[in-house]
Amino acid sequence: MSATGRPEREYRSAQHEGTPVSATGRPEREYRSAQHEGTPVSATGRPEREYRSAQHEGTPARALRWNEPLPRGTDLPVLLPVAARVARTAAAERRAGTWTLRLGPAHGLALLLVFVIGCGVAQAQAGAGNPSILATIWKWTPLLLRGFVFNLAISVVAMGAGTLAGMLLGFAQISLLRPVRGGARVVTQFFRNAPWLVLLFYCMFLLPFQVTIFGVTIPIPDWLKATLGLALPVMANVAEIVRGAVQSIPTAQWESSASLAFNRRQTLWMIILPQCIKRMLPPWMNLYAILTMSTVLASIVGVNEMMSLTRQALSAENRPGLLLAFYSYVLLWFFVYCYPIARWTVRLEARYAVNQ
């Protein structure tokens, strides 16, 4: 157990002084300053290099196969910053548990185009007696929007509940108590690895349709059960976002707060978390956009949200060719809602990247 209360980090900071890491692994700045200050970058100063070359001389040279590990501790700058960016993105996506949504105005235009084409096709196929396609869509719009409100309600409540629970789970994952930490980790991993649809089924079928508390019977409607089903994976992903953000804060911040005699709780609340919020916001918002799109899954388990209602409308109309027009219409509504969120996420991310 390290004195700073962060056991897993101890080794890293230890490396800093004890066993020097390779030139690529250490901050560029440090390297530069060491040079201009006139510190000898001699063999005595960097024992690891000497050791490595000695090791290499001992082993016969052999070509590496494509899937083989590179020798450890190479200090050749082999790859462009692009590679670092790829690695960063991958790490961020792994933490967030979802892919990143990148909506642009072009997507909206394309969707609109598909919608127009769909309407054109439907109009061409329509018989003489049928009302115009736009009139048909207009007729169904109030019902579809009622469904859309359901989608939004599910997304907001699931996000709220999932975020609250996820924050707690995330903090539990960085607890100093080993059982708490381990337990939280297992729970997080379990819900991250479970498909969203299975969790949705789980809540749909296993939650009671009503609960009785102190003699008051409260019915649990289907959409609320679906909401809980979606809140579970959100919880796990938020937990991971929290943990990742906390760990992305440099160890130095923990050390300097420790040396200023802050206790762990103060360090976490006053130093670490305020810095985390900026980093957590983009993945959190992206998760929300993905969640909003995923609320259509509720149609599979029979919640009357926009997607189910669209299908019902289509079967009520029973006209060929409406499919494309209706579904692109639905997607347009989702786009209108998700687009500002996705844009804002990108803006925040860019600002964070500049400040980094």
Place this chain on the structure above:
Amino acid sequence: MPATATEPIVVIRDVHKSFGDVEVLKGVSFDVPKGGVICIIGPSGSGKSTLLRCINGLVPINSGTIMVAGFHVETLTTDQQRIALRKKVSMVFQQYNLFPHKTALQNVMMAPIHVLKEDKAEVHARAIALLKKVGLTEKANAYPGELSGGQQQRVAIARSLAMRPDVMLFDEVTAALDPETVKEVLNTIRELVKDGMTCMLVTHEMRFAREIADTVCFTDGGLIVESGPPAQLFDHPVKDRTRAFLSQIL
């Protein structure tokens, strides 16, 4: 050791520290008298920074004893005990480590308010005075991201001073700075020494070490190879290793 009448405030005896298989400190011993200034020099990886971290209780030691300002550092087990130590012993880091989400002034004020639970108005006045002392009055409301390296480091020193420590530890505080800004930080430390603060510095600035230190320790391979007053160590080193190191540097 220079002959000083006062009681030593830092007493280090036979400290060993390993990271995994690598033994970084192999039995280090020395004393620092109250108000003394000790400079630790030596090649990279010789355990200098680790030694300071051990003194501040950031890194636990394997064996030996460290006595600082009345605390037996190696016996501290709880956070409370370490916090008590750190109220007396403050450390300034190579990479400044300011809190990036707080202004310079807030950085200085935070610890006294929340750790020492002191009165806000009083802390504010003291923080302003400290920033003035390090020559950054006009930067009080700037965020660390808006300050140069030298300015950040001076804020970091002010932040440590705000705790009114008995001992200040400086871990290569000028190593990450541009040559022009090194001077302003060194001036700040010089002021401190003049005020009688007990200081331990790990540094590569040999000229500075010669100027302000009472004692200079040369470390290599986890041991103190040689120590003595700067004039003696720099001009008449006894050990070959010291001589070799100095000839490379100077």
Place this chain on the structure above:
Amino acid sequence: MQTFWDWFRWLHDTTGINLTIFYDAFDRGRFASGLWMTIKLSCACIVLSVLIGIAGAWLQGSRLRITRKIVHGYIQFFRNTPPLVQLYFFYFGVGSLLSTTDASGGASPLVSNVAWAIISLSFFAGAFNVEIFRSGIEAVPKTTVEAAESLGFSRLRTYLFIVFPLAFRIGLPALNNNLINLIKTTTLAYAIAVPEMLYMSSQIWSDELNVPEMMNVLLVCYFALVGLLAYGMDRWERAIKVPGFGA
């Protein structure tokens, strides 16, 4: 073996925990076929999506602008729409266009629902793979490629021995994320009645009325499947990690 199965019958009799998939041969068969279908679906989609990724990355390096535009459009479509909508689009939209009239006069689809699930999910995951491989290739410095060419490597050899190994290493963590996501997404095939694990389980629980048991079995199975892939990929990733990069 029989005693093992019988133990679950005993479990049912004594505790009421009704795991028919263990003691009932018919249910066992159904569940096993569902599990097998999920595995087949996952494997087929992984292979196909990686192939799509490689082909797409290659096409994105094309000199023709129109090819690049098409690949770009493909990526944008599959990245930014819900996979369920994509599945419906293929199955109900494209699928209804591609049908023939059989002897009895009814419309029979040319492409089965299983095939549509594989196609749809592969295109979904493939869109991400294209980007992953493309950015991996771009991350290999021009100078490295030039160095290889100046050493007398042909373009193909440069690609095979220099560019691809590096690009693959760089892209592996992202690929890993994507494939894990893909396995989780295979559950959507339920929506078009592909007899995979979720679908078969739902049949079993509607026959046997053992919803809680089957739900837990499902969760554990998916956890194991995803965990297995995640573990394997993680090991591989760590084994061939390029030093100096990555978190």
